[in-house]
Amino acid sequence: xxxxxxxxxxxxxxNSLYEVLDHATxxxxxxxxxxxxxxxxxxxxxxAFVQFDTGFLFxxxxxxxxxxxxxxxxxxxxxxxxxxxxxxxxxxxLAFETNEPQFFTxxxxxxxxxxTMTPFNLSHYIQxxxxxxxxxQTLALPLKDGQGTMGVVTMNGHxxxxxxxxxxxxxxxxxxxxxxxxxxxxxxxxxANHLEKxxxxxxxxxxxxxxxxxxxxDLYNELTMLSNQKKGIGKMVTALQQYVEVPVALYDSLFxxxxxxxxxxxxxxxxxxSTKEVQYVIATKKWQVYTxxxxxxxxxxxxxxxxxxxxxLLAFMQVEEVHQVNRMLLEYGASLLSLEMIKQHSIKEAQxxxxxxxFDKVLLGVYDNQLDEQAKxxxxxxxxxxxxxxxxxxxxxxxxxxxxxxxxxxxxxxxALEFHYIKGIVTERNQQIIAFMSFPELEGKExxxxxxxxxxxxxxxxxKPIFIGIGRVYDSFRDIQKSFDxxxxxxxxxxxxxxxxxxxxxxxxxxxxxxxxxxxELELFLVDHLGVLMDESNQEFLETLLVYVANNKALKLTTxxxxxHQNTLYxxxxxxxxxxxxxxxxxxRWFDVxxxxxxxxxxx
Amino acid sequence: xxxxxIARCPDTGNFGAAIASCFPAVGAHSPAIQADVGxxxxxxxVNPSLGGKGMHYLSAGQTANATLNTLLHGDPxxxxxxxxxxDRFGNSAVYTGIENDEEKGHIIGNQYxxxxxxxxxxxxxxxxxxxxxxxxxxxxxxxxxxxxxxxQLGGDRRGKQSAILKVVALExxxxxxxxxxxxxxxxxxxxxxxxxxxxxxxxxxDEWVETIEAGIRLT
Numbered sequence: 128x129x130x131x132x133x134x135x136x137x138x139x140x141x142n143s144l145y146e147v148l149d150h151a152t153x154x155x156x157x158x159x160x161x162x163x164x165x166x167x168x169x170x171x172x173x174x175a176f177v178q179f180d181t182g183f184l185f186x187x188x189x190x191x192x193x194x195x196x197x198x199x200x201x202x203x204x205x206x207x208x209x210x211x212x213x214x215x216x217x218x219x220x221l222a223f224e225t226n227e228p229q230f231f232t233x234x235x236x237x238x239x240x241x242x243t244m245t246p247f248n249l250s251h252y253i254q255x256x257x258x259x260x261x262x263x264q265t266l267a268l269p270l271k272d273g274q275g276t277m278g279v280v281t282m283n284g285h286x287x288x289x290x291x292x293x294x295x296x297x298x299x300x301x302x303x304x305x306x307x308x309x310x311x312x313x314x315x316x317x318x319a320n321h322l323e324k325x326x327x328x329x330x331x332x333x334x335x336x337x338x339x340x341x342x343x344x345d346l347y348n349e350l351t352m353l354s355n356q357k358k359g360i361g362k363m364v365t366a367l368q369q370y371v372e373v374p375v376a377l378y379d380s381l382f383x384x385x386x387x388x389x390x391x392x393x394x395x396x397x398x399x400x401s402t403k404e405v406q407y408v409i410a411t412k413k414w415q416v417y418t419x420x421x422x423x424x425x426x427x428x429x430x431x432x433x434x435x436x437x438x439x440l441l442a443f444m445q446v447e448e449v450h451q452v453n454r455m456l457l458e459y460g461a462s463l464l465s466l467e468m469i470k471q472h473s474i475k476e477a478q479x480x481x482x483x484x485x486f487d488k489v490l491l492g493v494y495d496n497q498l499d500e501q502a503k504x505x506x507x508x509x510x511x512x513x514x515x516x517x518x519x520x521x522x523x524x525x526x527x528x529x530x531x532x533x534x535x536x537x538x539x540x541x542x543a544l545e546f547h548y549i550k551g552i553v554t555e556r557n558q559q560i561i562a563f564m565s566f567p568e569l570e571g572k573e574x575x576x577x578x579x580x581x582x583x584x585x586x587x588x589x590x591k592p593i594f595i596g597i598g599r600v601y602d603s604f605r606d607i608q609k610s611f612d613x614x615x616x617x618x619x620x621x622x623x624x625x626x627x628x629x630x631x632x633x634x635x636x637x638x639x640x641x642x643x644x645x646x647x648e649l650e651l652f653l654v655d656h657l658g659v660l661m662d663e664s665n666q667e668f669l670e671t672l673l674v675y676v677a678n679n680k681a682l683k684l685t686t687x688x689x690x691x692h693q694n695t696l697y698x699x700x701x702x703x704x705x706x707x708x709x710x711x712x713x714x715x716r717w718f719d720v721x722x723x724x725x726x727x728x729x730x731x
Numbered sequence: 732x733x734x735x736x737i738a739r740c741p742d743t744g745n746f747g748a749a750i751a752s753c754f755p756a757v758g759a760h761s762p763a764i765q766a767d768v769g770x771x772x773x774x775x776x777v778n779p780s781l782g783g784k785g786m787h788y789l790s791a792g793q794t795a796n797a798t799l800n801t802l803l804h805g806d807p808x809x810x811x812x813x814x815x816x817x818d819r820f821g822n823s824a825v826y827t828g829i830e831n832d833e834e835k836g837h838i839i840g841n842q843y844x845x846x847x848x849x850x851x852x853x854x855x856x857x858x859x860x861x862x863x864x865x866x867x868x869x870x871x872x873x874x875x876x877x878x879x880x881x882x883q884l885g886g887d888r889r890g891k892q893s894a895i896l897k898v899v900a901l902e903x904x905x906x907x908x909x910x911x912x913x914x915x916x917x918x919x920x921x922x923x924x925x926x927x928x929x930x931x932x933x934x935x936x937d938e939w940v941e942t943i944e945a946g947i948r949l950t
Contacts, residue, residue, distance in 0.1 A: 190937035195945075209947040247950065328792040329820060336794055411810050411829050454804055 144175070148302055151175045155309050160316035165198040168306055173200055173282055176299065178264065178289040181257075182282035185212065185219055194223055194279060199255070201283070206255030210248050217244040219281045222267035226276050228296060229267040237265045263287045268299055270307040277310055339455065346370050346456055350463040360467055361386040367460040371453055373444045377430070377464060380437055383535065393423075393443045409436050414458065416449060424449045428461040432469055440464060482554035486561060489607050502604055505552055511565045512575040515598040515611035516540070516551075518560035519618055536560050536593055543589075547582045563607055566600070575600050580631070587629040594621045595629045616642050623729065637722075641729045649726050656723035659706050668706065669727075671699045676724040680711075732832075732887050733774040734847030736859055736877045737762060739817050740870040741842055746770035746817060747870045747898030747907065749878035751918050753849075753887040758895030758910040766902040769795065769818045775831045775848055776811035785816060795824035813837065815844045834888070840864070845877070851885025858884045871898045871907040871933070875922060882918035894921040904940050907933055 151171035158167035169184045181201025185194040194212040214224040218240045222229040231237045238261050241249060262283035270278045280303065349366050353359075360377060368375045368388040376387035382400050384392065396419050399405060404417040404427060414428040424446045430438035440461045444452055485505070488498045499509065507513075518536055537553050537560050544551040544564065551564040564582075566575035579600060586595055596617030598610030613632035620638055621630045632639070641649065653661065660669040671689060675696075678684040686696050700711065709716040733752035739745070748762040748770060762772040763782025769789035771782045781802050788798040795818040802816075803809045803826055810828035815837065817823050823844040825837040835848035838860050845859045862880035866873045875896055882891070894917035898907035909924050911917040932939060935949065942949045 188937070188941065191941050193938070193941070195941065205946075209945045211941065211945060211947070245950075247947065251947075325819075331792050332794045332797070332818075332820065335797060339797075413810055413829055416807070450801070450804060455800060 144298070147175045148298075151302075152305055152309075155306065156312075159309060159313045160320065164310075164313050168310070169198050169200055169280065172280055172302065172306065175302070176282070176295070178286070178291060178295070179266070179282035179284045181262070181285070182280065183207065183210075183219065184278065184280055185223070186278040187214075187223060187276065194219060197278075201257055202252075202255040203257060204255075206251050209251040210255075212244070212248060215243070216248065217241050218265055218267045219279045220244075222269050222279045222281070223276055226269050226271055228269065228300060229265075230296060231265045232263070232291065234261050234263050237261050237263075240265075260285070264289065264291070266296075266299065268303045270303055270310060272304065272307045272311065274311075277307060280306070339453075342370060342453065342456060343459055346459060347463065350460065350467075354463070354467050354470070359386075360464065360471070363460075363464060363467060364388055367440075367456070367464075370456050371442060371460070373442050373448070373452055375440060375442045375457075375460075378439045378441060380435075380439075382439070385438065393441075395441075405439070408439070412436060414454070418446050422446050426452060426454060426457060428457050430461055430465045430468060432465065432472075437465070437468055437472075479554055482552050483556060485552075486554055486556055486563070489563070490611055492608055494605055499604075506550060507552075507563070507565050507604055508568070509604045510568045510602075511604065512568065512572055512600050512602060513604055513607045513610060514564045514566075514575075514579055514600050515607055515614045516562040516564060517596045517611070517614040517618055518562070519594045519596075520558070533558070533560060536591070539591070543582070543586065547578065547585065549578060549582060561611075565604075572600060572602070576633075583629055583631045587627075590628060593628065594618055596621060597629070597631045599633050637725055638729060641726060646730065649730055653723055653726055653730070656719045657707070657727065660703065665706065668699055668703050671696070672703055672720070673724050673727065675700065676721050732849045732889055733757060733761075733777075733813075734845070734850060734855055734859070734878075734881050734886055735761065735772045735774060735815065736843060736845045736863060736874055736881075737770045737772045737815050737817050737823075738843035738863065738870060738874060739770070739819075739821050741821065743870070743900065744819070745870050745898050745900045745906070747874050747896075748772055749874035749894070749896045750774075751878055751882060751886055751891065751894040751921075753890040753892050755893055756910070756912040757893045758897070758912070762895075762897060764897065764899040765790065766899050767819060769798075769816060770899075771798075772815045772846070773812055774846065775813045775828060776808060778806060778808060778812055781806065781812075781814060789816070789818055794818050794820065795822040799824040799826055813846045813848055815846050817842065817844060847881070847887075849888055851888040855881045855884045855886060869898075871896060871925070871929075874898070875925060878918055879922060886918070891915065891917050894918045896921055896925055900936065901940060904936075904943070905932075906936055 151174065154171050155168055158164045165184050169182055173179050173182050183199045184197050186197050188195050192213070196207050196210050199207045212220045214220050218229050218231065218237070221240070231240060244252070262285050264284035265281065267279050267281040269276045270280060346367065350363050353362050353366060364375060364377050364386040365388045374388065374393055376392065377385045379385055382395060402417055404415040408415050408427050408429050412429050412431050414426060416424055416426050418424045422445060424444055426442040428440040429436045430440060440457060442452060442457055485498065485501050518540060520532065533555055537555060540560060540562055541553050544562065549564050549566070551562050553560060553562040566578060579597070583597055596614040598613030598617070601607065601610050617630040617632045617635070619642065620635055621627055657669065659665055660672065674688050675685045678688065682693060682696060686693050704711060711717055711720065732754055733750060735748060735750040737748040744767060746764045746766070746769060748764070750757050750761060750772065760777045760779040761774060761782065762770050763786055764770045765786050768786060771785040773779065773781045785798050785802050788801055793801065795816040798818070799814060799816050802814060806812070809826070810830040812828045813826065813831055815823065815825040821842040823839045825839055825844050825846055827835055827837050827846065831848040834850040834853055836853060836856055837844060837846035838856050840860055843863060845856050847856055850856070859877040859881040863873050863877040866876035878894065878896070892914070893912050895910045896907055900906040909921055911920045911924070914920045939949050
C-alpha cells in the first residue's frame with residue numbers, strides 16, 4: 128500500500144464531521160492558486176470521509192472533450208496519468224455525463240460498470256492500482272455548479288464493512304459544491320495571476336512607449352517654439368542635445384559646421400564626406416552609423432531638403448553606447464531642423480533677391496522714390512555716409528566649388544560687419560560678393576573713415592584667400608555707385624600687388640591717377656623718361672634705379688637691397704645719368720624719374 | 732521578391748504567418764515565432780538573424796515598435812530589408828527599407844501586417860488584407876486565404892518557387908507548419924498539403940498534446 132493511501136480509521140461522529148469538513152474547507156481554500164490545489168482537494172475529501180481510502184480527481188478538458196486525471200491517491204502516477212476518459216466512459220465518465228453521483232457498493236457492480244471503459248483506460252487503471260484489487264465501494268461525485276460540470280471526484284473504499292449512513296451522499300454532495308466553488312476560485316486566481324504578469328509587462332511596455340511619445344512631443348514643442356521665436360538653429364541644436372544626451376552637431380552638405388552645443392567640437396575624421404557611410408546616407412537619405420578607429424561612433428542623420436540632402440546631423444558616442452541613443456529623437460530633430468533650414472534658406476533667398484534688385488538699381492544709377500523707400504526699409508538713410516566693398520575669389524579659391532565658397536565668404540563679411548558694428552547689406556552679384564556699408568550721419572565723416580580703416584585692417588589681418596576692394600566714403604546713398612567704382616579700381620590695383628588681399632581706394636596714392644590714364648600714354652612717358660634703361664641689356668641699371676627710387680636715394684638701404692658695394696652703386700648711378708642724359712640731383716628730373724618708376728611698376 | 736502576412740489570433744493568442752517567394756525554401760529564413768511572445772518576419776535581402784535577436788527583446792516585454800527600432804538600429808543593411816513584428820499585445824510594426832525593389836510596401840491591420848517587395852502590383856497587398864479580414868475560420872485558414880489571394884493577384888513579379896504556412900500555438904508542439912520549398916505553383920501546392928493533412932494533427936492538436944504529455948498514443 129502506498130504511503131499516501133488513506134488508512135485512517137478515525138470514526139468521526141456527526142458533530143465532529145462538521146469540524147473535519149470545516150478544517151478541510153479551510154485547507155482547500157488555503158491551497159487556492161497553489162500547485163498543490165488538486166492534491167489538497169483530494170486528500171481533504173478522502174481524509175474527511177473515512178469510508179474512502181483511495182481516489183481520483185478528474186478535470187474535464189474542453190479542448191479534448193476528455194476527463195484528465197489531475198491527482199490520485201492510492202495509484203501509481205506513471206499509469207494513472209495516461210487515463211483520459213470520454214464522457215460516459217466508466218463510472219467517472221457516467222457521473223460526468225449524467226451530472227449525477229454514481230455510487231457503487233459491491234465489487235461486482237464496480238467491475239461491471241468499469242467494463243464500459245476503453246481497453247487502454249482499463250489497462251492504465253489496473254496497472255496503476257496499488258491495492259491490486261477492485262474496491263468494494265466507489266463513489267463518483269460530479270463537481271458541478273450553475274455553469275456546468277467541471278470534473279469528477281471518484282473515491283474508492285476497500286473495507287467491505289465500512290458504514291455508509293443514509294445521509295452520507297447528501298453530505299458529500301454539499302461538500303462537492305464547496306469544492307466546485309473553490310475550484311472556480313482557483314481558476315480565477317490562476318487567471319488573475321497570469322493577467323497580473325501580463326499587466327506588469329503591458330504597463331512596462333506602455334510606460335516605455337509613453338516615455339518615448341512624451342519625449343518626442345516635448346522635443347517637437349521645444350524646437351517649434353525656438354523656431355517660432357526665431358532663436359536660430361544653434362539654440363535648436365542645443366535643445367536637441369538635451370534630449371538625446373550625447374554631443375550633437377549640425378553640418379551643411381559639405382560638412383561645414385553650422386551649429387553645435389558648446390564650444391568644444393568633436394573633430395570629424397578626415398574625408399568624412401567620402402566615407403561609404405556618408406555616401407550611403409546621401410544616396411538613400413537615411414541614417415547610418417560610422418565607427419572610427421578611435422572607438423567613437425557617429426550616427427549620421429541626413430537633413431533632407433526638398434529634393435536633396437542639405438546637411439547632416441551628427442551624434443557622437445562611444446561605440447558601446449550606440450544602442451542606448453534615442454535615435455527616434457535624432458530623426459525627429461533632423462526633420463525639424465530640416466524645416467528650419469529650408470525656412471531660413473527661403474528667407475535668405477527672398478532677402479538676396481530683394482538686395483539684388485536694390486543693388487542693380489544703385490549700380491545702374493536708377494534712382495527713384497521706390498529705391499529710396501526700399502533703402503529706408505533696409506535702414507539705409509539718404510544722408511548717412513556710404514561705402515561699397517567688393518570681394519572677389521582669388522585663384523586659389525576659384526578651383527573649389529565657388530557657390531559654397533562664396534556663401535561662406537558672404538557669411539564671413541556679414542559677421543565681420545556685425546563684429547565692427549557697421550550697418551551693411553551683403554549680396555552676391557556676377558560671381559562677386561558686394562557689400563554696401565553705411566555710417567551714421569550724426570557720427571560725422573571722420574568717424575566713418577576711422578571705422579572703415581579699422582574694418583579694413585581687420586580684414587587684412589584675417590588674410591583670407593580672397594581679394595577685397597573697398598571704395599571711398601561718400602556723403603549720400605545716391606553716391607554708392609561712385610564708391611563701387613572705387614572698389615572695382617581697388618581690385619584692379621590689388622591684382623598688381625604681390626601679397627596684399629585688401630585695398631582701400633583712399634590709400635591708392637598716385638595709382639588712382641594712373642588708373643585713369645591710357646596705357647599707351649603711360650608707355651610713352653616711360654620711353655621718354657627711362658629710355659634705353661628699358662632695353663634688355665640695361666636691366667641691371669633699371670633695377671638699380673627702381674630700388675634707389677623706392678628707397679628715396681638712401682645709399683645704405685639701396686646697396687643692402689641690391690647686395691652690392693657702395694662704389695658699384697656710384698658707378699651704376701653715373702652710368703644711369705649718362706644713359707638718360709640727366710642729373711639725378713636736378714629736382715625736376717628726379718620727380719620725372721620717380722614718376723616713371725611708379726608707372727613702370729604699375730604697368731608691370 | 733517575397734510577400735508575407737503575419738498575424739495574431741485575438742481569440743487564442745496564436746501567432747502565424749503565410750509567406751510566398753520566388754526564392755527556394757523561404758520558410759527556412761522566415762518567420763520566427765515564439766508562442767505567447769510574438770512573431771517576426773524578415774524578407775528583401777533577408778537577415779534571418781533578426782528573428783532570433785528580436786525574440787529576445789519581445790520576450791523581455793518590449794513592444795513591436797520598440798523591438799523594430801532596436802533591430803533596425805543594429806542592422807547596417809536595414810534599407811535592404813523588410814521587417815515585420817507582432818507582439819503579444821497585438822501591436823504590429825513594419826519597416827520597408829528604401830532599397831527594396833518596387834513594387835514594395837506594407838499594410839498594418841488589426842493584429843496583422845502584410846508586406847511585400849518585387850510585387851506584381853500594390854493590389855497584392857490590398858487583396859491579401861481583404862481576404863484575411865473576410866475569411867471565416869481559424870487563423871491558419873485566414874492566413875492561407877490571404878496568401879492564395881496574393882498569388883492570384885500576381886504575387887511576386889519575378890515568379891514563384893516556395894511558400895510556407897506556419898502557426899504556433901504551444902511552444903515545443905508544432906501546430907501548423909507546412910512548407911513547399913521548390914515548386915511551380917507553391918501556394919496552390921501548400922493549400923493542397925494543408926487541406927489534405929490538417930485533420931491528422933491540426934484538428935486533434937490539443938488531444939495530441941495531451942497524449943504526448945500523458946505518455947500515451949493518440950487513438
